Amino acid sequence: MPDQVVYAMEVTLNGLMAGVLYALVALGFVLIYKASGIFNYAQGVMALFAAMTLVGIMDGQVPFSHLINALFGTEVHHFGWHLPGLLAILMTMAVMVALAWCVQQFVMRHLVGQEPIILFMATIGLAYFLEGLSDLMWGSEIKKLDVGLPQGINEALDSVTYDIFGYGFFIDNLDVVATIIAALLVIALVAFSQYTKEGRAMRAVADDHQAALSVGISLNFIWVMVWSVAGFVALVAGIMWGTKSGVQFSLSLIALKALPVLMLGGFTSIPGAIVGGLIIGVGEKLFDFMFGPMLGGATENWFAYVLALIFLVFRPQGLFGEKIIERV
Amino acid sequence: MLDQAEGYTTADGRKIGGVVMEMKNITLRFGGVVAIKDISFDIREGEIRAIIGPNGAGKSSMLNVISGFYTPSEGEVWFHGAKRPQMRPFEVARQGIARTFQNIALFEGMSVLDNVMTGRLTHMKTGVFSQALWKGRAEKEETENREVAEKVIDFLEIQHIRKTPVSRLPYGLKKRVELARALAAQPRLLLLDEPMAGMNVEEKEDMSRFILDVNDEFGTTIALIEHDMGVVMDLSDRVVVMDYGKKIGDGPPDEVRNNQDVIDAYLGVAHD
Numbered sequence: 001m002p003d004q005v006v007y008a009m010e011v012t013l014n015g016l017m018a019g020v021l022y023a024l025v026a027l028g029f030v031l032i033y034k035a036s037g038i039f040n041y042a043q044g045v046m047a048l049f050a051a052m053t054l055v056g057i058m059d060g061q062v063p064f065s066h067l068i069n070a071l072f073g074t075e076v077h078h079f080g081w082h083l084p085g086l087l088a089i090l091m092t093m094a095v096m097v098a099l100a101w102c103v104q105q106f107v108m109r110h111l112v113g114q115e116p117i118i119l120f121m122a123t124i125g126l127a128y129f130l131e132g133l134s135d136l137m138w139g140s141e142i143k144k145l146d147v148g149l150p151q152g153i154n155e156a157l158d159s160v161t162y163d164i165f166g167y168g169f170f171i172d173n174l175d176v177v178a179t180i181i182a183a184l185l186v187i188a189l190v191a192f193s194q195y196t197k198e199g200r201a202m203r204a205v206a207d208d209h210q211a212a213l214s215v216g217i218s219l220n221f222i223w224v225m226v227w228s229v230a231g232f233v234a235l236v237a238g239i240m241w242g243t244k245s246g247v248q249f250s251l252s253l254i255a256l257k258a259l260p261v262l263m264l265g266g267f268t269s270i271p272g273a274i275v276g277g278l279i280i281g282v283g284e285k286l287f288d289f290m291f292g293p294m295l296g297g298a299t300e301n302w303f304a305y306v307l308a309l310i311f312l313v314f315r316p317q318g319l320f321g322e323k324i325i326e327r328v
Numbered sequence: 329m330l331d332q333a334e335g336y337t338t339a340d341g342r343k344i345g346g347v348v349m350e351m352k353n354i355t356l357r358f359g360g361v362v363a364i365k366d367i368s369f370d371i372r373e374g375e376i377r378a379i380i381g382p383n384g385a386g387k388s389s390m391l392n393v394i395s396g397f398y399t400p401s402e403g404e405v406w407f408h409g410a411k412r413p414q415m416r417p418f419e420v421a422r423q424g425i426a427r428t429f430q431n432i433a434l435f436e437g438m439s440v441l442d443n444v445m446t447g448r449l450t451h452m453k454t455g456v457f458s459q460a461l462w463k464g465r466a467e468k469e470e471t472e473n474r475e476v477a478e479k480v481i482d483f484l485e486i487q488h489i490r491k492t493p494v495s496r497l498p499y500g501l502k503k504r505v506e507l508a509r510a511l512a513a514q515p516r517l518l519l520l521d522e523p524m525a526g527m528n529v530e531e532k533e534d535m536s537r538f539i540l541d542v543n544d545e546f547g548t549t550i551a552l553i554e555h556d557m558g559v560v561m562d563l564s565d566r567v568v569v570m571d572y573g574k575k576i577g578d579g580p581p582d583e584v585r586n587n588q589d590v591i592d593a594y595l596g597v598a599h600d
Binding site for chain 1: 447452
């Protein structure tokens with residue numbers, strides 16, 4: 001097999017793994033959009049907030065320590081414990097549920113029935129608020145996140161591919177784990193929405209509010225639940241990205257990468273978010289591999305957006321989105 | 329004929345029981361507009377109660393008050409002998425009051441069966457966590473709910489479209505699916521908002537038959553709104569007539585039909 005093809009295969013594989021991470025972020029958007037018609041601009045910041053909180057809890061950091069010390073002249077910084085990853089993840093999830101409740105109670109509840117653009121603006125405000133809150137609670141320095149996920153080259157894949165192609169693929173263990181976790185997450189989400197009472201109620205609310213009320217579903221409860229699930233997805237995405245590249249502000253910008261994913265996959269489709277993520281992941285890696293040298297490199301920065309633009313022109317509802325037919 | 333505590337017997341020999349729901353001096357205002365003016369009436373166990381009136385009479389508003397979508401500005405709602413506190417629509421639904429809508433509110437993206445199954449939500453006790461922990465119990469509950477749903481589907485003769493997405497159905501069938509979803513809740517009171525609106529003669533006859541059968545078979549108490557006079561007179565045991573937000577008549581169809589106020593306000597206008 002020619003070298004170029006083997007390299008392309010490695011790039012594709014890496015692209016798929018990167019795509020899984022994009023899909024994870026996009027999934028959070030789709031969940032909220034489907035259930036409440038809100039485009040949640042804050043999804044990326046939620047991932048940042050979740051990762052920050054996780055690190056903070058693990059390291060036993062005192063939340064708001066700067067504020068507390070400034071106000072009371074104290075010198076508290078650490079509780080002096082170090083929690084195991086799983087326990088910290090559970091506690092962070094509790095924080096995300098509390099956040100979901102607050103968002104619904106103090107923001108979204110008061111905007112029921114408003115124009116989508118108003119809801120969107122509210123989530124922009126929420127994004128900046130959360131960003132500030134993360135800094136205030138946990139400080140703004142870059143943090144290392146290690147919940148015990150394996151990292152580094154996957155030796156097994158390396159040796160298998162070396163035997164076959166005479167060239168060992170470099171695949172990061174973290175990417176493999178992320179892929180597995182993302183797959184499990186998607187299966188869990190689909191099972192949840194198809195086979196549980198709450199899932200059925202969630203689909204009902206996404207479809208028709210009045211009808212949902214008439215069969216005894218509390219919209220408020222479902223929305224808190226949906227924001228909690230989105231918070232959970234954000235936490236998973238935050239752990240993956242945080243482990244990969246450190247917990248820092250730029251984490252919230254991955255939300256921007258989710259936009260082209262959504263334009264490809266459609267805003268209303270869970271499979272769409274995954275397929276869209278994979279296409280973008282593979283597409284940008286392969287494109288950079290093949291045409292990068294000709295175009296001066298760094299095509300990964302813009303490829304996804306150009307692809308999304310092309311999609312917007314030819315298939316605005318995305319690959320899996322519901323076609324919008326306007327009656328005249 | 330009407331005994332306050334005991335109820336009454338209809339012309340066709342059905343026994344009507346005590347009061348299920350009582351509206352006491354209901355007034356509903358939207359800003360300066362008065363939609364309902366000081367109306368009182370009751371709905372009794374096992375009867376088919378109709379609320380009729382010309383367009384804009386306040387019938388739908390009244391149904392929305394009963395189902396909790398509107399909160400009355402004045403007056404009290406009594407359900408099963410207890411004064412109902414201010415409730416949101418989903419709480420009213422959980423009390424056992426199911427409804428349909430004039431403009432059909434179905435879950436368009438779901439199949440007929442899934443739509444009917446949502447009617448069972450108020451009867452499902454196991455949540456997501458217990459569902460994960462006690463698989464057996466959750467499965468038993470799902471089977472029981474499924475049985476009720478299938479029974480309703482059979483009863484309303486929509487077996488052939490069980491798996492069809494609702495968005496693909498014609499209007500008449502959608503109305504029937506909506507009725508099925510409401511029935512699946514096994515409601516203590518069933519509210520129908522213009523169940524025959526927009527239907528052709530054949531569909532209207534079908535729907536009338538289903539309403540009578542539901543009442544007969546399950547003993548369901550039904551309150552319905554309709555402006556097709558002929559249909560209402562054949563269907564209902566007692567009729568409330570509204571005009572401009574006021575009650576102008578209340579009684580068995582024959583009595584209402586001969587009430588001069590009703591003839592002036594409604595029948596005369598509608599049938600000349």
